[in-house]
Amino acid sequence: MAKKGLSKRTNALLLMLGIAIVVGVLIAYEQIALLYVLVTLSIVILLLVVGFSDLESVGTEGDNSTKG
Numbered sequence: 591m592a593k594k595g596l597s598k599r600t601n602a603l604l605l606m607l608g609i610a611i612v613v614g615v616l617i618a619y620e621q622i623a624l625l626y627v628l629v630t631l632s633i634v635i636l637l638l639v640v641g642f643s644d645l646e647s648v649g650t651e652g653d654n655s656t657k658g
Contacts, residue, residue, distance in 0.1 A: 612628075616628075
């Protein structure tokens with residue numbers, strides 16, 4: 591069965607490259623106010639993801655490496 595699409599690592603690198611290009615263009619065209627809005631929205635999204643994530647069960651399901 592052949593894998594379709596890109597790997598997670600490649601997707602992450604392409605996403606970072608795209609974000610870096612957008613930030614560079616916004617800085618070059620001096621759109622700092624728009625950059626502030628985008629950064630604020632991304633921080634809010636990050637905080638929402640962390641706030642709603644279930645961190646209590648991380649590493650407890652099927653992980654026997656921490657048990658004596």
